[in-house]
Amino acid sequence: MPIIQGFRIVNYKSLKDVTLGKLWNTQKKDSLTPLTAVIGKNGVGKSSILDALGFLSDCLKFGVEEACDLKGRTGFERIRSQGQKGAIEFQIYYKEDGNARPISYEIAIDLDSDSRPYVVKERLRQRRKGESHGWPFSFLVLNNGKGYVWKSDGKMIEEDDNFDISQLENEIETEESREREKIELSDKRRLGVSTLGALKDHPRISKFRSFIESWYLSYFMPDAARSLPMAGPQKHLNVHGDNIGNVVQFMARDEKKKFQIILNRIAEKIPGINKIKTEKTLDGRLLLCFNDKGFKDPFYAQQMSDGTLKVFAYLLLLEDSTPPPFICIEEPENGLYHKLLETLAHEFREHATGKKGGSQIFVTTHQPYFVDALKPEEVWILEKGSDGFSYIKRASDIELVKNLVNEGLPLGGLWYSDYLDQR
Numbered sequence: 001m002p003i004i005q006g007f008r009i010v011n012y013k014s015l016k017d018v019t020l021g022k023l024w025n026t027q028k029k030d031s032l033t034p035l036t037a038v039i040g041k042n043g044v045g046k047s048s049i050l051d052a053l054g055f056l057s058d059c060l061k062f063g064v065e066e067a068c069d070l071k072g073r074t075g076f077e078r079i080r081s082q083g084q085k086g087a088i089e090f091q092i093y094y095k096e097d098g099n100a101r102p103i104s105y106e107i108a109i110d111l112d113s114d115s116r117p118y119v120v121k122e123r124l125r126q127r128r129k130g131e132s133h134g135w136p137f138s139f140l141v142l143n144n145g146k147g148y149v150w151k152s153d154g155k156m157i158e159e160d161d162n163f164d165i166s167q168l169e170n171e172i173e174t175e176e177s178r179e180r181e182k183i184e185l186s187d188k189r190r191l192g193v194s195t196l197g198a199l200k201d202h203p204r205i206s207k208f209r210s211f212i213e214s215w216y217l218s219y220f221m222p223d224a225a226r227s228l229p230m231a232g233p234q235k236h237l238n239v240h241g242d243n244i245g246n247v248v249q250f251m252a253r254d255e256k257k258k259f260q261i262i263l264n265r266i267a268e269k270i271p272g273i274n275k276i277k278t279e280k281t282l283d284g285r286l287l288l289c290f291n292d293k294g295f296k297d298p299f300y301a302q303q304m305s306d307g308t309l310k311v312f313a314y315l316l317l318l319e320d321s322t323p324p325p326f327i328c329i330e331e332p333e334n335g336l337y338h339k340l341l342e343t344l345a346h347e348f349r350e351h352a353t354g355k356k357g358g359s360q361i362f363v364t365t366h367q368p369y370f371v372d373a374l375k376p377e378e379v380w381i382l383e384k385g386s387d388g389f390s391y392i393k394r395a396s397d398i399e400l401v402k403n404l405v406n407e408g409l410p411l412g413g414l415w416y417s418d419y420l421d422q423r
Contacts, residue, residue, distance in 0.1 A: 001325055002326075003031075003360050004092060004326065004360060005021055006019065006020060006029065006031060007032075007093065008091040010088065011080055012048065012079060014081065016389040016390070018045075018382075018390060024102065030396075034352035035353070035361050035374070036361070036362050036378055037365055037380070040364075041366065047330060053217065053328060055068075057213070057215050057217065058070050059107075059109070060209065061194075063194075065116060065118075076088075076117045082388070087110035091106045091107075092104070096207060096211075102126065103125070103204070103208060104126070104136060105123070106121075106125075107121070107123075108120040108121045118145075119192070120143070121142060121143050121144075122140065124140040124205065140193070142192045145184060147183060148181065149183055149202065150181075193205055197210070214325050215328070217328040218241075218327070218328065220241040220310060221242070222309045224240045224241055224242035225240075226301055228302075229245055229285070233246060235247070235254075235320075241309075245285060245301075249286045263276040266316065269315060269343060269347065273292065273293070274292065275290075277291070277298070307335040307336045310332070310335055311340065311344065314332065314344065327360070331363075331366070332365065333369070339369070344370070345373035345374060367412075371410075371415055372411060376395040376411060379394070380394050381393055
C-alpha cells in the first residue's frame with residue numbers, strides 16, 4: 001500500500017515550520033509509522049495539522065483559491081502563519097509500495113499582485129532506478145505555471161535546492177529529448193499534478209494525484225449518521241458518516257457471503273451489543289438494528305449513543321474492501337468509554353499493518369488511555385513555543401521515555417505525568 005514517509009508544513013496557521021518523519025533530504029530520520037498519533041494540549045495546533053492536510057487535498061480538487069475559503073478557512077491571509085510574509089509550503093515524501101522508489105512532492109502557494117492565491121512553484125522528484133544516494137531528479141518542475149515535465153524515466157534534471165527553472169532555458173532549447181515537454185498552465189490557481197495527472201502520458205503524476213484524491217479525512221457527525229438516507233448502495237463511507245446505511249446496503253448486495261460475518265465481528269468489539277442486523281424498508285432502504293444484550297427488541301441507529309455510532313463507523317471504515325490509502329481522524333476518543341480506546345487503537349494498528357494492505361492511519365488525541373496502547377515511535381508530541389508557534393518531537397527521541405516504556409510503564413501514563421514534556 002502507499003505510505004507517507006514524512007511531510008513538512010510551512011507557514012500554515014500555528015505551524016510555522018513543522019516536519020514529521022523523513023524527507024528526501026533528511027534520510028537519517030526515521031519514517032512515519034503505519035499508525036501515527038499526534039498528542040498535545042488544547043490549542044497547540046493538532047487540528048491545524050489535519051486541516052493543513054485537508055487544505056492540500058482541497059487544493060488538488062478545487063484549486064488553491066477556493067481551497068482557502070472552504071471549511072471555514074476564510075481566506076489565505078487567515079491561514080498563513082501570523083506575522084509571516086512567505087509562501088505556504090508543503091512537502092510530501094511517499095512510496096507507492098514497499099519496493100517503490102520514494103517520490104517527493106513540493107508546492108508553494110502565495111498571493112499574486114492582485115492579492116489572490118496562486119501556485120508559485122511545484123515539483124515532483126524521484127531518484128533514478130538503481131540509485132540510492134545523491135540528489136533526486138525532477139520529473140515535474142513548474143514556476144509560476146511554466147516549466148517542464150517528463151513522460152517516463154528519460155533524462156531528468158539534476159539540481160540543488162536553490163534550483164530555478166530559468167537556469168535551464170538555454171540548455172532546453174539546444175538539447176532534444178522525446179521524453180521532455182515544455183508546458184504552461186492556463187490557470188496558475190490550479191495544481192499541475194491535477195491537470196497533468198489526468199493524462200495517461202504521465203503515469204507517475206497520475207498515481208500521485210490519485211493518492212492525494214483518495215485521502216480520507218474524517219468529519220464524522222453522529223447526528224448525520226442517524227439520518228435515513230435515500231435508498232441506494234454506496235461502496236465507501238463518506239467523511240461525515242451520513243451514508244452508513246448505504247454502505248451497509250452495498251455490503252449486503254455485493255459481499256453477501258461475508259456481510260453478516262463483518263457485522264458480527266464489529267458487534268463483538270462494541271461493548272453491550274449482542275448482534276447487529278438490518279431491516280429493509282418498503283422503499284428499499286436498510287435500517288441498522290443493534291441488539292442490546294439486556295433487551296429482546298432491537299434498537300435502531302437513530303436511538304443509539306454517539307459513541308456506539310462512532311465506533312461502528314470507524315470499524316465499518318476499516319472493513320472496506322478497497323480502503324483509502326491514508327485516513328486522518330481527529331480525537332477518536334470523543335464520546336467513547338475510556339476502556340474501549342485501547343481496543344480501538346489496536347484495531348487501527350492491525351488495519352494499518354495488515355498483510356492484505358490496509359490504510360496508513362493518522363490520528364490526533366489528548367486521551368492518555370488511547371496513548372497507552374501506542375509505541376513511542378508512533379507518537380509525536382506537539383507543543384507551543386514562547387513565540388506562539390508549534391513545534392513537534394517524537395516520543396521515541398526522548399531517551400528517558402524509551403527506557404521507561406521498556407521497563408513496562410504505559411506511554412499514556414508517562415504523558416499524564418508530564419514525562420513527555422521535555423522542554
